[in-house]
Amino acid sequence: IGKALSSGYISLMLFLNCLFFFFSFLAVCRYALGMQDGTIPDKAITASSSWSDSTEAKHGRLSTADGDGAWCPAGPVYPDNKEYIQVDLQQLHFITLVGTQGRHANGHGNEFTRFYQLRYSRNGRIYNTWKDRWGNEIISGNVNTYDVVLKDLGPPIIARYVRFYPMADRVMSVCLRVELYGCEWTAxxxxxxxxxxxxxxxxxxxxxxxxxxxxxxxxxxxxxxxxxxxxxxxxxxxxxxxxxxxxxxxxxxxxxxxxxxxxxxxxxxxxxxxxxxxxxxxxxxxxxxxxxxxxxxxxxxxxxxxxxxxxxxxxxxxxxxxxxxxxxxxxxxxxxxxxxxxxxxxxxxxxxxxxxxxxxxxxxxxxxxxxxxxxxxxxxxxxxxxxxxxxxxxxxxxxxxxxxxxxxxxxxxxxxxxLFSMIGIIFIAFHCSFIQVYCVCPSGMSSMSTAVQNSVPHYAEADIINLQGVTGNNTYAVPAITVDALAGKDIAVGEFPRQRLIFKEKLGEGQFGEVHLCEIANPQDLMSLEFPFNIRKGRPLLVAVKILRSDATKNARNDFLKEVKILSRLKDPNIIGLLGVCVQDTPLCMITEYMERGDLNQFLNQRKLEDKACSTSNITTISYEALISMASQIASGMKYLASLNFVHRDLATRNCLVGENDTIKIADFGMSRNLYAGDYYRIQGRAVLPIRWMAWECILMGKFTTASDVWAFGVTLWEMLMLCKEQPYNSLTDEEVIENAGEFFRDHGKQMYLTRPEICPQGLYELMLHCWCRDFKDRPTFVQIQHFLLEEAMNMV
The missing domain is CATH 2.60.120.1190 (Jelly Rolls)
Incomplete structure (x- = not known):
């Protein structure tokens, strides 16, 4: 019976295939999902901003001219490319084609989008960037205000939310009208x-x-x-x-x-x-x-x-x-x-x-x-x-x-x-609402194929060495709009005479540069040098010097100079500052502070908690009050960075330096030092990630924000209260740490948290747990964290 049914099934499939294709052709094989005809309601169309009420997101419907004829963001999209229009399809859809159009407004409009990106989500929380089969994520858009440009999506998108991010290669106004084509994902x-x-x-x-x-x-x-x-x-x-x-x-x-x-x-x-x-x-x-x-x-x-x-x-x-x-x-x-x-x-x-x-x-x-x-x-x-x-x-x-x-x-x-297969195909052939799947793939379009490696696309992109800039040490992630504002200004520090640098130790190196610990004798003689604190006469000043190697690319040189301009504008008592530069000839150098007592990790590791009952030990002690004071200084420095929308990306005790009177300044030298190589996880021989300090969304999606810095602060606070005697998640392998990030993502209650340090009060441990909330919106801000720590210090007086 099975063989007979199989033979008949194949013959019937061939016939119904032809019938299916015929009716699909008659049904006009491009099924729009409802932007143009109004099936998608206004409330389902949102945007990051709009120029005016007449250019709100709801006016971004293809081939319509409501309002002023399109969606237009409040400002130019260059250089940050963060403006978007989002369509909520209410449920999952299989999307194989998108269309875009500029603002024509009966000849009065003159704005269109030359390039754009697509990002999509199935749950409204995790967004992926669409890439073609060769890994390209930039899509060619419009060349005028009136023509509709259709883009076949290979691979297709399965999503509920789709965002269009208009892009430009210079400062210019853009407007956009969009449509999506596909069918409901009823699988x-x-x-x-x-x-x-x-x-x-x-x-x-x-x-x-x-x-x-x-x-x-x-x-x-x-x-x-x-x-x-x-x-x-x-x-x-x-x-x-x-x-x-x-x-x-x-x-x-x-x-x-x-x-x-x-x-x-x-x-x-x-x-x-x-x-x-x-x-x-x-x-x-x-x-x-x-x-x-x-x-x-x-x-x-x-x-x-x-x-x-x-x-x-x-x-x-x-x-x-x-x-x-x-x-x-x-x-x-x-x-x-x-x-x-x-x-x-x-x-x-x-x-x-x-x-x-x-x-x-x-x-x-x-x-x-x-x-x-x-x-x-x-x-x-x-x-x-x-x-x-x-x-x-x-x-x-x-x-x-x-x-x-x-x-x-x-x-x-x-x-x-x-029987079910036969009924399904016949039902599809005679009902246009079910022909949607084939209708979005007419003749001449590429088949629903696949793209180059897009797996967990965001995890691979969280490659700190590749994203940090030329030296492999600067882990501050700066919003593009801030970069543009600061990099357009002059360097805010003076030229430094490189012959005054006495090299003491190589701290590390990156892709195009090196970091050295140097000494400056008689720094008071250098009137142009901005001192971070008073230096007694005759006492040398320790500095860290980042050097761009002679074989660096042109892009690396430009990035180096951009970094110099940005860092020269950072002025905070708890942030390592830029003291001077050597940019008039090669190699290019930037000179930053380096605190004389070294990094916080080694500083605490060499101490034990002050014990009033035992004073015979020769080991240097530190009080709980001092730890809280240091943590408050770190929170203050991070509050300053957050106020500028800077994201550190690698906050840890190894990246905090200690000066006189237990002054703490946040730096970014940790990754460059071989001493801390074990704190970084190398992926496929190239990506280096501090996964034990990273929020789950950083590990899985490469999403770094101030909220992920808050997560890292919680781990840093845990380190401090352990006196840096133990690496975070010491009982887990690197692979198990990554798997634990997956448990946070799945949120089935199986995720593991760092245990409460012995000297940590329950209230302070609850602050850490809040830093590690799954939803980044539930994590405290650095303003709240510093306020909590200051109150904790006052209660100890």
Missing amino acids: GLKSYTAPVGHVMNLSGGSVFLNDSTYDGAIGRGLQYGGLGQLVDGVLGLDDFLETKELRVWPGYDYMGWNREEAGMAYVEMEFDFDQLRTFYSMQVHCNNRYQEEVKIFRYAECIFKRDLVTQWEPDEVRLSVAVDMKDPSARTIIMPLQERVGQMIRCKFFFSDNWLLISEISFVSGKWQGSMVSGVNFSRLVVRLSSWHWKHLGDWKGKGDRLELKRNSTAHSAGQVI
Whole structure:
């Protein structure tokens, strides 16, 4: 019965495919999501700012001329590019096309957007930047005020919120009208977890079988919390080295795992849905190039879970696969799921050979309401159909998409899958509201393909060495508008005679520069030098000197000079200041303060807490009151940086220097010193991150803000109360620290916090816990933190 049904199913699929394409063509194959026709209400369209009431976000609808004809931000977008218009689609949508237009206003408007970025979110909290398959995130926009420019999104976006960020290469006014094209994402799949793909080494070179469009997090060999290549609608070809997109790498359409490298007999994946669903079948598109030891999985086992707090149901569904392993065709294995109910599915796919390659996984399911099913979900089936474009229609082979059933599957189960598939396609063909998925992919557009490595795109970008500037030490992250304002001014310190520098010690080095500890003899003779404090006559002054190497690039030189101008304007008693520069000839140098008692980490590590009951020890002591005073000074310095919208990015005791009378000044030398190499985690040989001090959103998304500095302050305060005798999360490996960040992201109550130091009062520990709140909006400000610490100091008097 199964074979007969399979044969009939394939023939029927071919016929209905043609019928489907025909009706899709008649239905005008570009389905707008409602900006132009008003389906999207005004309240769902918001913006960062607007020039006036007549250019509010609600006027940013494509091909309409309400108000003054478009959305226009309050000011120019150059150079910070932070203005945006956001569309809330109310629920998840599969978006494959966007349109933009300038402000024409019946000939009176003259503003348009030449370039823009897209950022999207499924939950309104985590935003990802869209990138094309080559990693480009800048999209070409309009060249005049009236023409509509359409951009095919390859890869497509699955999101509820979409933001358009207009960009410019100079100061200019811009206006924008937008439209989105796609369909409702009714599949219900919110995210999937899978092992990171492996690299296959062939005689012709390496084949990267990674999830190129994954937009979740990556850690400890897993990708989680996102969607990507396994649900993009693209079915890989028979030869996995060939791809449906031009100019992409071999293996692009598949994820692949090696049994030996995986270290187990199966690949395990987990799928998280929006609500309880009844599952009828799962479709898995696999490759079967047995010559390269690639075969379809031997069998699969799936278990189900009804919600986040209940246990996994022990009764598994075992899915045997009976296929011709010597047939080199890629194919979709359709496996009945016995109408099991759940919100989460965990499946193990057991290797048949050394390699398992999967291009697509989809489900036929219906929303579960008690004992009733509210409707079968065919959206993934439709998306699979949409992956064939008009230009690819002739390439379809029936044998490449054959139906595979378990040998002992019942006629009822097989017939149910086929019946639901038939009803779904016929229903789609005759109802335009269901034709949306294919309609956004008309002839001439690229297929729904994947982009270059976008996994947990923000985690890889939090590369402090690459983002810090030329020396690899300046970790202040300055908003672009502030950079522009300060860098446009003259250097606020004088030229320093470099011959007066006496080099004592090399502190470290970065990509294009070095940092040295130097001494200045008789500093009082240098009238142009701005002294940070009084220096007694005859006493040398210690300074840190950042030097730009002669082989630095032109961009590095420009960044160095920009950094000089910015730092020369920072004036605060708790921030290391810039004393002078050497910029009239090479090498370029900047001279900053260096406190004589060294960094706070070593200062505290060499001390113990003052114990009034024991005074015989030779070890230097420090009082709890002194620790609170130091912490208050750090909070004061950070309050000053926050007032300028500066983000430090690497606040820790190693980056605080100690002077006379326990004066504390915040610096940024810690990362450059080999002494603290163990405090930084190196990713893939290049990115260096202080993950034990970083907020979870910094680790997973590369999002650094004042609120993430507050998180780091909480860790720094913990260090101080431990007298720097222990590294944060000392019992965890670096990989486990990253996994703990994932627990903060998932927010299932499994995240670990630093324990309360022995000398720390409960009230102060609660301040730390507030610094580590998952939601950055719930974290205290540095103004509040300093106020708390000052009150703590007063209560000790």
